[in-house]
Amino acid sequence: MTRVLNYGMVGGGPDGFIGNAHRQAINIDGKAKIVAGCFSRTEEKNEAMANQLGISSNRCYKDAFEMAEAESKREDKIDYVVIVTPNHSHYEICKAFLEAGINISCDKPLTVTSQQSKQLDALAKEKNILFMVTYTYGGHITAKHIKNIIKQGEIGEIRTVMAEYPQGWLANENDDGGKQGSWRCDPSQSGRTNCLGDIGTHIENTVANMTGLKIKRVLAKMDTVVPGRKLDDNNTVLVEYENGGSGVYWCSQIAIGHDNGLRVRIYGSKGTVQWFQETCEKLTLIKEDGTITEVHRGHGVIGESVAKYQRLPSGHTEGWLEAMANLYLSFMECINAKKDNTFTEDMIDYPTPEQGIEGLLFVEACLESNEKGNVWVEINN
Amino acid sequence: MTRVLNYGMVGGGPDGFIGNAHRQAINIDGKAKIVAGCFSRTEEKNEAMANQLGISSNRCYKDAFEMAEAESKREDKIDYVVIVTPNHSHYEICKAFLEAGINISCDKPLTVTSQQSKQLDALAKEKNILFMVTYTYGGHITAKHIKNIIKQGEIGEIRTVMAEYPQGWLANENDDGGKQGSWRCDPSQSGRTNCLGDIGTHIENTVANMTGLKIKRVLAKMDTVVPGRKLDDNNTVLVEYENGGSGVYWCSQIAIGHDNGLRVRIYGSKGTVQWFQETCEKLTLIKEDGTITEVHRGHGVIGESVAKYQRLPSGHTEGWLEAMANLYLSFMECINAKKDNTFTEDMIDYPTPEQGIEGLLFVEACLESNEKGNVWVEINN
């Protein structure tokens, strides 16, 4: 049965964009409404946002912990919480909601250390709670299509992956002063990494998601290019996969001219797939004989598992919000199935804490590699 | 004051895509909820859709006329109605809601004849009702940016416009059998034109919206290419504007390889602007000296009037739903302002019946030109 679910949010006040982006993505399909939240540590901002969203004052909470506890006791408690606070606070907040028995959608990176993520994952499993980590880009229909293509062996064994995520928004010294740049470049709020944690993890996750490859070891070079900055802003990681293939991941925030340039090129023994987030309505598929085919969203035999996410006919552009909405579609389908006692694990078509853990193991291995002078470091999954 | 508005819908049952697309677009910003509707003339389908949308059974109506009458009498009547039925029914339905004093958002083309549109426009003005015609593409931020660029004289006087809207979905004989193709290619449901009315009007509106140019006369060649088809599927229109400039509009549904290829190139005395709907996150601006600049949504000095529609940072793709949502943002802002007695005409940043009239005058002139053997026909606005 499809019912309209109730959800709450932690974070997502008036200053950032990500909270509103989650709300808009959830809104699209009209399958959930926000009924509770704690949007800001500034009381005024918190109340203003609650008011704007039509949330009754008794469900506008002072902090996440109060919220978790209070909601857990309500009969009409929220069906899930969306956590979109800065990274370093994820762990404690997630823990509180897990202990309160409430399903979670948490922004990536899941936590600051892999250890924390493993604990959350264990706790979620123990308590049988649904837990999504919102790596957006796997939600694109074209990304799902690529996953299927590769699974079906269309490009053969994967030999090498060239993936990158260049941005240019922190190219100048004074960029650190902006709201976003400010906390991202501050070790006390971001932890040991800025760029690698923020967008390098998107590369890692997107490639893992599309290819199914496990990383065996990494060799990372983490640079702080802009004078005066304290954390990395340009990184290159050499990767070796368990299947013997190799990869190069480049992420940067000082690459002038790029807005949000996540691009993945996957070279196999029988063909190649290329995907670029900024033109996410298409992918390029090249076969062994060199034939280069442009595949549009909605073209080709995609199969039921992908087609169900299609909202608009080909050529009517879908974008980032739809990708995020697709994650929530699956997440909420699973929540509904649980309520109806029809849930099975194979229904999960969204990123889970296991992918959050992989992301943090990747970051930790890169940090170790870089500190030791760019040497190979194994990842023990 | 911003309040959550209530709206109803006529049409938009389970078989088409356009009704759901409107609902999704309206959903995004969470500023309205659907509370009434008449979704299908098949009772079962109508009720199933109402049920799915959480509409109470007493506001699920048998037909549009019952709905207009019943809603007009409610204290909590809908703030606006969305009309997404086939073209030939628009006139009567719009009339009923106008007479019921309810604001209207109607899909394009507004009616089957310009005469009908003029009547509706007059009635709406007489009754002081807000009336939107949902030409989607003017809602794109890049389209609004182009409008501003041209208004500011950046490309000088407009000399020639090359605009096209090729699609390939009706390239084969048996394409008429599909749900969409079926009514569009049937004169009894579509009127005297298929392709020109459906997508040619989008060209006309997009160019008029961006450039502000008025068409003086047209010379149209309307072809029915696929054997057995009864209405046009490939059209070319030569256009002369009142400023002395010229244009060529091409629309087609038999152009294999195109999904939804609305593309506009505007050549002025000092520069050129190019825009392509399928890559609507950017535009190309060329200055007199030949410098070709790619402008991304969010780049450049856009001005407040455009910036307020920006939901995501550059590079996080927005698409068709956001364009449609932008129309509704302005429409609902005006409705709210009316309720607050703060409304002024210059707040209208959405397409109105006047644009619907222009669209039909364009179509009628083209039909006349074609029937007379491709001669020039004046448009008397």
Place this chain on the structure above:
Amino acid sequence: MTRVLNYGMVGGGPDGFIGNAHRQAINIDGKAKIVAGCFSRTEEKNEAMANQLGISSNRCYKDAFEMAEAESKREDKIDYVVIVTPNHSHYEICKAFLEAGINISCDKPLTVTSQQSKQLDALAKEKNILFMVTYTYGGHITAKHIKNIIKQGEIGEIRTVMAEYPQGWLANENDDGGKQGSWRCDPSQSGRTNCLGDIGTHIENTVANMTGLKIKRVLAKMDTVVPGRKLDDNNTVLVEYENGGSGVYWCSQIAIGHDNGLRVRIYGSKGTVQWFQETCEKLTLIKEDGTITEVHRGHGVIGESVAKYQRLPSGHTEGWLEAMANLYLSFMECINAKKDNTFTEDMIDYPTPEQGIEGLLFVEACLESNEKGNVWVEINN
């Protein structure tokens, strides 16, 4: 047998680019050397050019007529002459060389009237002389590939053709003053048309060459956009082919931002082919099911008739000079075959006066159509 041929040139002095371009194209393959010429009506310029090209002074002629006569009497007379003078002089010069029994390569448009071209064609046939008209763009390997694809029926029956040739170099009033603009915009040197004759004929020829379609009738709108100009600078031509298909040809010299934008899109009942001169190393082939394939020069089964023109491996860019050189390769192969008495008509893989005639019939019909107020004018081939 392959021998190094001797050729002469009329026109191609130090001021224009086209003469040198022909010489460079001929040079590439090392199969001919220039031994005679009349490069300029200014004696100094003529001699300087002859000197620069290593031509002995007794074969540097005062005018084309002296040259034709003198060369015809030499035992070692030139194997062919290249004529690259302004359009209005082509007829007399060609006639002189035909009467002198010398093979001709003449720049397009062949003459000023179709009548003249027909006379030249008849004379060449009567005297059994090889005669090439250098429509460059058919020389591209990708253009030849498209011709084969269409001939083999890969895109079915052709339904509509969208072809254009925008340039921006005459967008401003003072552009007429330049060397090139000067004579092109002067009716006394260019005849009754500037833009249509110069580049519109390239569209007509490129489409005819690729598709094999014959034009039945045209409806032309010829505009003079820039104030003070005397000849057309922006033209649109509606075309109907003998097979019932339609086309739109647009050529312009006031389209700021375009260098040399010849682009052809051919839509058939089973597929589509797209080709853009400025990226002439590839073409796009779309099949009925919407699959979009990018075909690079050198990829795919091209067949012997095309492969022989391939100079460099795929990805090592070939360009305009190679396209022109390919015309000369076939022309010179035919000349050699004639010397060896092995020539047959089917060896001709270059444009001939028949194509020159078609070009002029097209221009004349367009002029008539435009003068009569944009009406349909039949072309009697």
Place this chain on the structure above:
Amino acid sequence: MTRVLNYGMVGGGPDGFIGNAHRQAINIDGKAKIVAGCFSRTEEKNEAMANQLGISSNRCYKDAFEMAEAESKREDKIDYVVIVTPNHSHYEICKAFLEAGINISCDKPLTVTSQQSKQLDALAKEKNILFMVTYTYGGHITAKHIKNIIKQGEIGEIRTVMAEYPQGWLANENDDGGKQGSWRCDPSQSGRTNCLGDIGTHIENTVANMTGLKIKRVLAKMDTVVPGRKLDDNNTVLVEYENGGSGVYWCSQIAIGHDNGLRVRIYGSKGTVQWFQETCEKLTLIKEDGTITEVHRGHGVIGESVAKYQRLPSGHTEGWLEAMANLYLSFMECINAKKDNTFTEDMIDYPTPEQGIEGLLFVEACLESNEKGNVWVEINN
């Protein structure tokens, strides 16, 4: 004074493409003719090629050493020799012609070891002989334009360079059997590297040429991907420049879908430049404010030093042969200047043995890095 020079060739028989490519490039401008050569070690092939090129039999030599000696004794000896044999033979052949006092144009890589290249460079300087190493890609006008842009500081201090050269022609096991693949993948003919030496050196040279940056150290991962192959076919090199900037160079012959994908992206503190060999008629220039400009060959203020290489107007595509021809234009201009005693070092606008040495130092450092397990290796220029 400009005179037509005489040149000879070693290598360039009927089986490969590179010899003919050099001859075609030299031909374009008509400033030199081939008069001597040793094209193959197979007598028949050698004589056939000489005959085809119109070379008299007494200047068709059995081997390069006989040719060097014999030519050196002729009064009308060749002005320069073009050496296009497999890599391992370059050293001895170059040495012979240097000792014979004949100017050299040698294909890259110059020799098998940097030691050999240094010896040749010293010998050339000692004997005052002009010596060109034909790294083609610096010959493109757009590449020269980029060099100027960067020298003028338009993109500020260079921070990071992403450069790649993917090809797909050796993606399959049986590709080693082809003529080219055969010797390139055979250590006895190619030395210690296949892919890195062949195309990795083009990356190194193109970046060095455009940026002027010197490499301080490298960390290389050299993979042999295709089973059974003996030499590298996919390589990634991390680079640190002396200015503190970093780079990533990727070259591959197993990247299905790429023909000849040399692509360079240079990120500076004030802007970015991007260049792609397969679309070499344009470059992308991005300024600090994110403005993305597409610059076509022939657009913008290029300056005399670049403009002189322009053969065709913008939009009339130039390609690989023109780039190579541009190297020869400068080389031959220097030879002529020497004959006229007007030569000065700053006239050299072509790659010299110093760049050949840099290429080999780069390769040797990469090999050492890879053998030691992907560690940093300094380059001592």
